[in-house]
Every structure is written in C-alpha cells, then in structure tokens.
Amino acid sequence: MIPAQFDYVRPTTVEEAVQALRDGGDDAKLLAGGQSLLPVLRLRMADPSLIIDLGGIAELKGVREDGDSVVVGAMTSHYDVARDDTLRQHVALIQEATKTVADPQVRHRGTLGGALAHADPAGDLAAPALALDAQFVIAGPDGTRTVAAADFFEDYFTTAIGEGELLTEIRFPKYTGWGARYEKFNRVAQAWSIVAVAATVKTDGGSITDARIGLTNMAGTPVRARGVEAALVGQSATEDNVRQAAQAAAEGTSPTADADAGSDYREHLARVLTGRAVLAAVG
Amino acid sequence: MARIRTTVDGLVYEDDVEPRMLLVQYLRERLGKTGTVIGCDTSNCGACTVHLDGMSVKSCSVLAVQANGAEVLTIEGLERDGQLHPMQQAFHDNHALQCGYCTPGMIMQSIDLLGDNPDPSETEIREGIEGNLCRCTGYQNIVRAVQDAASKMKPGASATQQSSAQPVAGGGA
Numbered sequence: 116m117i118p119a120q121f122d123y124v125r126p127t128t129v130e131e132a133v134q135a136l137r138d139g140g141d142d143a144k145l146l147a148g149g150q151s152l153l154p155v156l157r158l159r160m161a162d163p164s165l166i167i168d169l170g171g172i173a174e175l176k177g178v179r180e181d182g183d184s185v186v187v188g189a190m191t192s193h194y195d196v197a198r199d200d201t202l203r204q205h206v207a208l209i210q211e212a213t214k215t216v217a218d219p220q221v222r223h224r225g226t227l228g229g230a231l232a233h234a235d236p237a238g239d240l241a242a243p244a245l246a247l248d249a250q251f252v253i254a255g256p257d258g259t260r261t262v263a264a265a266d267f268f269e270d271y272f273t274t275a276i277g278e279g280e281l282l283t284e285i286r287f288p289k290y291t292g293w294g295a296r297y298e299k300f301n302r303v304a305q306a307w308s309i310v311a312v313a314a315t316v317k318t319d320g321g322s323i324t325d326a327r328i329g330l331t332n333m334a335g336t337p338v339r340a341r342g343v344e345a346a347l348v349g350q351s352a353t354e355d356n357v358r359q360a361a362q363a364a365a366e367g368t369s370p371t372a373d374a375d376a377g378s379d380y381r382e383h384l385a386r387v388l389t390g391r392a393v394l395a396a397v398g
Numbered sequence: 399m400a401r402i403r404t405t406v407d408g409l410v411y412e413d414d415v416e417p418r419m420l421l422v423q424y425l426r427e428r429l430g431k432t433g434t435v436i437g438c439d440t441s442n443c444g445a446c447t448v449h450l451d452g453m454s455v456k457s458c459s460v461l462a463v464q465a466n467g468a469e470v471l472t473i474e475g476l477e478r479d480g481q482l483h484p485m486q487q488a489f490h491d492n493h494a495l496q497c498g499y500c501t502p503g504m505i506m507q508s509i510d511l512l513g514d515n516p517d518p519s520e521t522e523i524r525e526g527i528e529g530n531l532c533r534c535t536g537y538q539n540i541v542r543a544v545q546d547a548a549s550k551m552k553p554g555a556s557a558t559q560q561s562s563a564q565p566v567a568g569g570g571a
Binding site (some may be wrong): 116117118119120121122123125149150153154156157160166168170194218219220221223224279304306 | 400416417418419420423433440441442444450453454455456458459460461463464502507509510511526528530
C-alpha cells in the first residue's frame with residue numbers, strides 16, 4: 116500500500132519544526148524514524164496533510180553527559196543508543212531494553228524519542244524510562260518545559276506532548292554501577308512484548324540497597340512495580356528473596372486481554388519475569 | 399513534488415518524486431531496480447532490505463525523499479566486474495534459498511551484520527537476521543552461508559567498496 120498524499124517539510128532546527136507545526140495546524144504529523152508512522156500511513160490508518168521530518172535537525176541527535184544526568188537527543192537512533200559508552204556506564208537499563216526493540220533494520224532507523232512519543236503500551240522503552248525517572252524536555256511555541264516520566268505517559272498512545280509541541284530530549288539520572296535487565300516475553304522474533312519487565316538494581320555486598328522496576332504492557336501506560344521495589348530493598352539478593360518480592364509485581368496493574376494472553380496470564384508473566392529480571396540484574 | 403538527488407549502486411540519480419513515494423517504489427518503479435523486492439508491505443519481512451548510508455533499512459519504511467543526499471546500495475550493486483559479492487557466492491554455494499524471494503533482503507542484511515560483527519556465532523547470525531523472514535523456513539542453509547561468507551570476508555579478503563567515479567544519470571519515467 117502507498118500512503119495518501121501529503122506535503123513534506125524537513126526543518127533543520129527545533130525552532131523551524133515548531134513553526135512548521137504551527138503552520139500545519141492539527142493536521143500535521145511529526146516524522147521521527149518512521150518505523151511506526153510509515154506502516155500506519157501505508158495502512159491508511161492516518162492521513163495527515165503535512166509530514167514534518169525531524170531527520171534533518173542535528174541538535175536532536177546524540178548522547179551527552181550533563182552533571183548528574185545523561186541527555187539523549189530525541190532523534191538518536193536505537194542503534195546509537197545501544198552502542199553508546201556513556202549510556203552503558205550510567206543508564207544500562209535503557210540500553211538493555213533498546214537492544215530488544217524489533218530487529219536490526221528497524222533499530223537503524225527508529226529513534227528513542229519517536230518510540231516514547233508514540234507511547235505504544237507494548238513498546239519496550241517506556242517502562243525503562245519510567246523506572247529510571249527520566250525527564251522529558253518538550254519544545255513548543257512558548258519555549259521548553261520538562262515533564263517527569265510519571266506524568267508523561269497518559270494513556271494508550273497518548274503522552275503529555277501537546278498540540279504544537281515536540282519532544283527534544285530525554286534526560287536520565289545516572290545509575291552508575293547498578294545492574295540492569297530487560298526481560299521480554301514475546302511469541303516469535305520481532306513480535307511486540309506480551310509482557311516485559313525493566314529492572315535496575317543497586318547492590319552492596321550481596322544486599323539490595325535500591326531497585327527500580329517498570330512493567331511493559333500491563334496497562335495502557337507503563338507501570339512502576341513499587342511493591343516489589345519496596346520489598347527488595349534491604350534484602351540479601353538470594354533467589355528466594357527475589358522471587359518472594361516479585362509476587363507483588365502485578366499489584367495495581369490493569370493488563371488487557373487479547374489474542375496473545377488473558378489478563379490473569381499477563382499478571383502471572385509479570386511476577387515470573389520480574390523475578391528473572393531482578394535476579395539477572397543483581398548478577 | 400520534491401526534487402531528490404540520490405546515489406544508488408554507485409550512480410547518481412536526480413528525480414522529482416511525490417513525498418509519499420516509498421524508497422522501495424522509487425528503486426523498482428523509477429530506477430527499474432527490481433532486484434529489491436516487496437514482500438509483506440508491513441515492515442515485517444525484510445525482503446526489501448537495502449543499505450542507506452551504509453546501514454540496512456527496510457526500504458518499504460523509508461520515504462524516497464528521506465534518501466535525498468544519501469547513498470543507497472541494493473542487491474544489484476553488489477557484483478563487481480562479473481564477480482559475485484562473497485555473500486552472494488556463499489548463498490549460491492550453500493544453497494541458501496528455496497523459493498528465493500527473501501534472498502535479496504537476506505543477503506543485504508547479512509552483509510550489514512558482518513559489518514558490525516565480522517565473526518558472529520550461530521545465535522548472533524540468527525538474531526542478526528531476525529528482521530528477515532524466509533517463509534520456506536530455509537534458515538539452516540542461510541545461517542551456513544553467512545558463516546561461510548564470514549570466514550571468507552575476514553581481514554585480507556578482497557575489497558567490496560564501491561568505486562567513487564559516479565556519472566549522473568536520470569531516473570527515467
């Protein structure tokens with residue numbers, strides 16, 4: 116299938132992109148890596164009159180350190196995120212999850228910002244962003260504002276990015292020395308996660324001193340498994356302790372039922388995968 | 399219409415295209431490069447894989463306008479002076495195809511894989527080509543072919559880079 120007709124602009128600065136959004140009105144659509152948008156356009160599930168391609172904006176690409184944070188430009192590709200040394204050292208969890216996204220070709224084109232703004236509940240990067248307390252920098256006609264991950268994901272495919280705005284940066288606090296694991300359960304290669312668990316854990320002499328856990332596809336938005344986090348802290352990192360704590364993983368979730376899995380099976384997966392993810396993260 | 403200038407398999411092309419034209423359509427319908435095939439049309443199968451500025455992409459999920467100023471390499475640009483690329487030769491030698499429809503994409507992705515990882519394990523090969531589906535399920539010989547090519551493309555193997563001499567040609571149509 117071929118997309119319906121649209122006009123196309125390729126701004127080279129964020130300012131130009133904001134202006135293009137203003138000119139295009141509510142019928143304009145931002146194109147990041149295009150690995151979700153182009154299939155949607157081809158299936159004619161969307162019919163924008165204007166495509167604003169962010170691929171020409173150099174300032175939106177790359178990873179840099181900024182004090183206690185690591186800042187990732189929204190248009191940084193999954194491929195570059197997965198290979199970045201700074202992220203490997205300080206934000207390993209986002210890298211672990213990124214390596215599982217789709218397939219190599221899609222990771223070459225797809226971007227961190229595009230995936231987060233798309234906010235597919237089965238997408239793999241929202242749960243780690245939530246677990247890591249990422250901050251989302253959003254540019255619009257009135258300048259920039261910063262939104263915490265807990266407020267960014269609002270509903271299925273819905274974020275705090277407003278009309279006329281675009282996501283420019285994702286800021287991660289540093290988790291230097293924390294273990295990390297993204298435990299993904301899907302049916303076949305390159306399929307969406309039925310459930311996945313993002314866990315990053317700090318240990319000291321065999322004891323868990325801090326833990327952050329995010330769940331993929333257990334609700335319309337990513338969910339923090341705060342009950343598990345609380346139960347882990349102060350425990351020695353034994354298999355029994357971790358599996359016991361993981362029993363709380365599905366608390367407060369509202370997983371969907373679909374052709375892949377019923378709600379109760381998703382809750383079961385959340386508990387099992389949380390145990391596996393935490394055990395792998397503590398190494 | 400948008401004006402694009404793109405290098406494809408070593409030749410420079412300039413064309414006016416509709417913004418909605420997919421890269422795979424441009425390659426096939428404007429340039430006649432039908433070696434790159436369309437399989438699923440939903441970004442799953444990888445049959446349309448080409449290299450865009452040295453990285454494998456599914457050309458059904460890239461707009462032709464996004465390739466403006468870029469270099470595209472398709473299956474048709476691999477052969478040099480009548481010699482198959484080592485990956486093509488390895489697919490031939492190992493009978494790494496049944497119906498052959500996935501082959502162009504498999505070969506392009508396998509070359510990309512070896513660019514990142516010149517000596518992949520069997521698991522790394524299977525993960526490296528996970529975006530390419532063989533509906534004949536002929537993966538066994540495909541993996542063997544990639545292993546074979548990897549052993550023949552190790553440092554010291556003959557260069558496969560494109561020539562930089564590039565006359566300008568119109569895309570036609």
